[in-house]
Amino acid sequence: MLHVLKLAYVLDTKVAPIPTDPIHEAVKTVNPSTISDLEKQRTLRRESEELCVGHNKNALSDRLYDIFVSVKDPRELWSALELKYKAHEEELFHVGVTITKLAPSWKDFSNRMMHKSKDYSLDDLMKYLRIKEETHIREKHVKVESSVYHVSVGGSGHKIKPGGQKKELGTQKTKLQQTKSSES
Numbered sequence: 339m340l341h342v343l344k345l346a347y348v349l350d351t352k353v354a355p356i357p358t359d360p361i362h363e364a365v366k367t368v369n370p371s372t373i374s375d376l377e378k379q380r381t382l383r384r385e386s387e388e389l390c391v392g393h394n395k396n397a398l399s400d401r402l403y404d405i406f407v408s409v410k411d412p413r414e415l416w417s418a419l420e421l422k423y424k425a426h427e428e429e430l431f432h433v434g435v436t437i438t439k440l441a442p443s444w445k446d447f448s449n450r451m452m453h454k455s456k457d458y459s460l461d462d463l464m465k466y467l468r469i470k471e472e473t474h475i476r477e478k479h480v481k482v483e484s485s486v487y488h489v490s491v492g493g494s495g496h497k498i499k500p501g502g503q504k505k506e507l508g509t510q511k512t513k514l515q516q517t518k519s520s521e522s
Contacts, residue, residue, distance in 0.1 A: 387412050394419070433463050444470070 390412040395403055402419075409415045440448045447470055451458070458466070 391415055429460050430457055432460055433458055436460070436463060 391410060394412065394415055395406060398406065398419075406415055406418065409418070434452070437448045437451050451463070451466070
């Protein structure tokens with residue numbers, strides 16, 4: 339926006355300051371047109387700085403505006419905001435890239451993280467990933483252990499009838515095997 343309004347030059351640190359003393363050492367004379375030109379330049383620069391500060395503060399949230407309300411210099415305001423929030427944008431970019439690079443098995447987790455409205459720092463993401471990975475490992479161990487406990491070797495050979503009585507299967511098994519062997 340500052341480029342559109344042609345105010346971005348105000349933030350440039352390489353812009354030469356407008357001289358305060360129009361008298362040259364060698365000449366020792368004052369040209370009235372030079373004085374009026376310098377006054378016009380100073381007025382334009384002051385107005386541009388005020389507009390730049392105003393537009394920058396207008397774009398801030400209420401909380402940030404309250405913090406920076408006393409700042410009058412546009413370069414000071416810009417550098418303070420840049421120092422605080424430029425690193426934040428880079429960190430958000432890294433978080434997004436890290437989430438998109440997760441393995442396909444993490445698809446549900448990555449979708450959930452990408453669609454949350456809260457912005458996570460890189461440290462927060464690493465913490466969540468570590469917790470999620472530990473949970474996966476723990477679940478894998480629990481599945482292996484639980485499958486060992488649930489496997490029955492040989493079974494009891496008893497089947498419960500609908501009436502609640504146990505039916506002996508062992509003798510029927512042997513009778514079935516004997517009839518099959520005698521038929522062959």
